[in-house]
Amino acid sequence: xxYPKRVLHFLGLPVLxxxxxxxxxxxxxxxxxxKPLELxxxxxxxxxxxxxxxxxxxxxxxxxxxxxxxxxxxxxxxVLIGSVRWLRSLTEPMLEFFRAIPxxxxxxxLMLLVGINDQMKIIVIISGAIWPVLLNTIEGVRAVDPxxxxxxxxxxxxxxxxxxxxxxxxxxxxxMTGVRQSTSIALILMVISEMFGSSSGLGFTIVLFQRAFxxxxxxxxxxxxxxxxxxxxxxxxxxxxRLLKWYSGLKEVQHAS
Amino acid sequence: xxxxxxNDGERIPDNSASEPPMLSVKGLRKVYPVPGGxxxxxxxxxxxxxxxxxxxxxxxxxxxxxxxxKCIAGLLAPTSGSIELRGTxxxxxxxxxxxxxxxxxxxxxxxxxVRANIxxxxxxxxxxxxERTKLVDDAxxxxxxxxxxxxxxxxxxxxxxxRVAIARAVAYRPEVxxxxxxxxxxxxxxxxxLEDLVRHIWQKLxxxxxxxxxxxxxxxxxxxxxxxxxxxxxxxxxxxxIDLPVDRDQLTxxxxxxxxxxxxxxxxxxxxxxxxxxxxxxxATKKGHKS
Numbered sequence: 001x002x003y004p005k006r007v008l009h010f011l012g013l014p015v016l017x018x019x020x021x022x023x024x025x026x027x028x029x030x031x032x033x034x035k036p037l038e039l040x041x042x043x044x045x046x047x048x049x050x051x052x053x054x055x056x057x058x059x060x061x062x063x064x065x066x067x068x069x070x071x072x073x074x075x076x077x078x079v080l081i082g083s084v085r086w087l088r089s090l091t092e093p094m095l096e097f098f099r100a101i102p103x104x105x106x107x108x109x110l111m112l113l114v115g116i117n118d119q120m121k122i123i124v125i126i127s128g129a130i131w132p133v134l135l136n137t138i139e140g141v142r143a144v145d146p147x148x149x150x151x152x153x154x155x156x157x158x159x160x161x162x163x164x165x166x167x168x169x170x171x172x173x174x175x176m177t178g179v180r181q182s183t184s185i186a187l188i189l190m191v192i193s194e195m196f197g198s199s200s201g202l203g204f205t206i207v208l209f210q211r212a213f214x215x216x217x218x219x220x221x222x223x224x225x226x227x228x229x230x231x232x233x234x235x236x237x238x239x240x241x242r243l244l245k246w247y248s249g250l251k252e253v254q255h256a257s
Numbered sequence: 258x259x260x261x262x263x264n265d266g267e268r269i270p271d272n273s274a275s276e277p278p279m280l281s282v283k284g285l286r287k288v289y290p291v292p293g294g295x296x297x298x299x300x301x302x303x304x305x306x307x308x309x310x311x312x313x314x315x316x317x318x319x320x321x322x323x324x325x326x327k328c329i330a331g332l333l334a335p336t337s338g339s340i341e342l343r344g345t346x347x348x349x350x351x352x353x354x355x356x357x358x359x360x361x362x363x364x365x366x367x368x369x370x371v372r373a374n375i376x377x378x379x380x381x382x383x384x385x386x387x388e389r390t391k392l393v394d395d396a397x398x399x400x401x402x403x404x405x406x407x408x409x410x411x412x413x414x415x416x417x418x419x420r421v422a423i424a425r426a427v428a429y430r431p432e433v434x435x436x437x438x439x440x441x442x443x444x445x446x447x448x449x450x451l452e453d454l455v456r457h458i459w460q461k462l463x464x465x466x467x468x469x470x471x472x473x474x475x476x477x478x479x480x481x482x483x484x485x486x487x488x489x490x491x492x493x494x495x496x497x498x499i500d501l502p503v504d505r506d507q508l509t510x511x512x513x514x515x516x517x518x519x520x521x522x523x524x525x526x527x528x529x530x531x532x533x534x535x536x537x538x539x540x541a542t543k544k545g546h547k548s
Contacts, residue, residue: 147363154330154356155378155429165377169368246368250411 034216039223042216047224051205056224059201062118063190063228066125070182074130075175078137079167088138095135103128103189107196116197124193129186136178140171173247176240183232191225202228277344278305279465280329280433284338287324298324300490302338308432311459311466313476315523316486316494317531322469325491326437329467330356342433351433355426359438361419365410372397372406375425396428399458416447420454427458436468440475449507452479456505473527477501477520478510485523487530495526 018036025035034042047056081087106127107120114120144167152162168175194203202221209218241248285302288295298321306312316322327333329340331350340347342354358364365374372393379389397403400420410418419439426434436455440448452475459466470476476483477499485495499519501510510516 145363147358147360148366150327150332151356151358151364153332154350154354155381156350156352157378157381161377161381165366165369169366172368246409246411249409250367253411 032215034219039216039219043220043223046217046220055200055202055205058118059190059194059203060228062121062193062201063125063186066122066190067129067183067186069122070126070129070186071133071179073126074133074178074182075137075168078134078175079141079163079171081134082138082141082171083167088142095131099131099135103185104192107193111197121190121193121198121201125186125189128189129182132181132185133175133178136174136181137171140174141167143174144170173244176236176244180233180236180240183236184229187225187229187232276307279308279310279343280306280467281341281344282325282329282338283341285325285328285335285340286337287321287328287333288336297490299328299335301492302486304484304493304496306465306467309463309465310482311456311468311480312482312484313480314467314469314484314486315471315473315476315527316491317488317527318471320486320488320530321491322471322486323437325486326356326435326467326469330354330435353432355429355431355434357419357422357426357434357436357439359441361415361422361439361442362411364422365418365425367409367411370407370409371402371413371421374410374421375428378425378429392428392430393424396424399427399461400424400454414447416443416451419443419451423451423454423458427462431464433465433467436466438470439468441471448475453507455479460503473520473523474511477516477523478505478507483519483523485526485530494530495523497523497526 022036025033028035081091103124107124110120110123110127114123148166148170152158152166157165190201191203191206194201195207198204202225206218206221206225209215209221282302282304285299286297287299288297302325314322314325324333328335329347331340331347331354334348342351345351366377369377375393375396376389379392384392393406394403397406400423402417402420402424405413405417410421413421423439440451443451455466455468456479458464468476468479470479480499483495483497483499484493485497486492487494497519501513501515501519
């Protein structure tokens with residue numbers, strides 16, 4: 001598709017919805033529903049100033065560190081568990097148990113154990129967001145083609161070279177699926193962990209505004225979260241496009257035949 | 258290894274009296290455990306292959322051909338008996354062996370270019386870059402794929418993909434090249450071209466080739482020697498020397514009287530192999546579905 005057409009598709013619906021919103025709130029007086037122009041002014045006033053450094057940046061840092069560790073730990077343990085059969089049968093019931101625990105309930109517990117600090121928030125993010133990456137990596141590693149595996153054995157390719165050139169690339173489509181799911185869970189958990197004990201961050205700020213009945217300000221915080229999620233998705237999509245170029249090509253060929 | 262050790266008893270046909278064999282299969286038996294019993298895929302195989310020979314192994318489907326290949330390649334451990342490569346017992350995939358599998362689409366890495374696929378085993382052996390490049394270029398030239406080194410395997414046709422797999426094996430410079438029904442999944446015209454390619458590479462490199470196929474014509478056209486395997490449980494039904502001229506081509510060789518005699522003979526043997534199993538003694542182990 002040509003570039004201008006793609007931009008048009010990307011922006012088309014948002015522009016339409018904002019126009020609709022503007023028309024519908026022209027004569028509205030509801031205190032809880034903001035108007036587009038009003039919200040834009042508030043957005044700029046709140047987030048372009050001091051709050052950018054005191055709340056936005058700490059939140060994003062927590063999210064990125066948490067997500068980075070999530071992916072690292074998920075892939076490392078996923079490769080281990082996926083490659084070693086006895087480890088898999090040993091851990092499978094445990095994984096199902098921990099996966100079933102809703103991560104927000106860990107927040108009060110971790111506040112007691114770790115304290116009210118950044119480490120607690122990062123641990124909350126990891127403990128809730130790791131499951132999609134971990135489980136998808138395990139499945140991806142298990143599903144490595146047996147013919148490719150035999151081929152590597154006949155050429156005596158083992159150890160790190162096998163991991164680097166067979167296991168990780170072979171599992172990469174599955175790993176990326178897990179990363180995408182984990183990213184959205186990490187964003188949610190970042191906000192939740194900041195809503196409980198915290199003195200900075202997006203979650204903290206939104207709750208603060210709500211309690212102070214600063215309704216347009218509260219809405220502007222929600223918009224920031226939406227935009228952050230959008231940015232993360234664009235970034236992960238572009239990484240995926242680069243990393244999995246071979247995969248989409250392969251799928252296209254297989255569908256054509 | 259002294260020659261007299263190899264000629265122990267009458268079981269081994271004396272094909273290469275002067276040279277110790279490249280590969281020696283002795284009393285090979287392979288049994289797969291399955292729920293409720295066992296399947297005997299290979300009963301008792303014994304044969305030698307001389308260095309530089311091109312041997313075709315042919316047999317009805319389910320005759321344990323792939324089991325035999327996997328045992329030779331060191332991918333499967335025999336239940337009993339042994340396989341020796343230059344007098345050394347095979348316990349794992351030997352370094353001097355390369356295998357070309359039937360499933361070309363699944364034996365090449367889809368995330369690597371053609372060149373990188375061929376180069377990977379050489380990199381793994383820590384062969385210096387300059388030598389590596391030359392080996393890959395030569396191998397690509399040998400399979401006539403010099404024009405697509407940067408393509409991905411899935412961008413090529415099936416026949417071309419199998420040629421990449423062959424180029425990878427050639428660049429590896431093995432002493433023994435195992436091929437497991439490599440052309441079963443390509444169309445007839447491509448297949449004829451690939452058969453000639455195998456003969457060409459064999460003549461040029463002097464590598465020992467074991468070519469497994471279910472196609473009788475293919476085995477006679479390609480081989481210097483054809484081993485006919487019986488139906489499951491497998492034994493060597495016939496060990497046939499193919500006395501066709503060294504220079505073969507699809508048209509004249511395949512229409513020659515001698516070719517037809519030989520293929521008729523192999524066909525008869527395979528029919529015999531089938532009927533023998535049906536009316537023959539029931540094996541001691543439980544008979545299950547064929548592998």
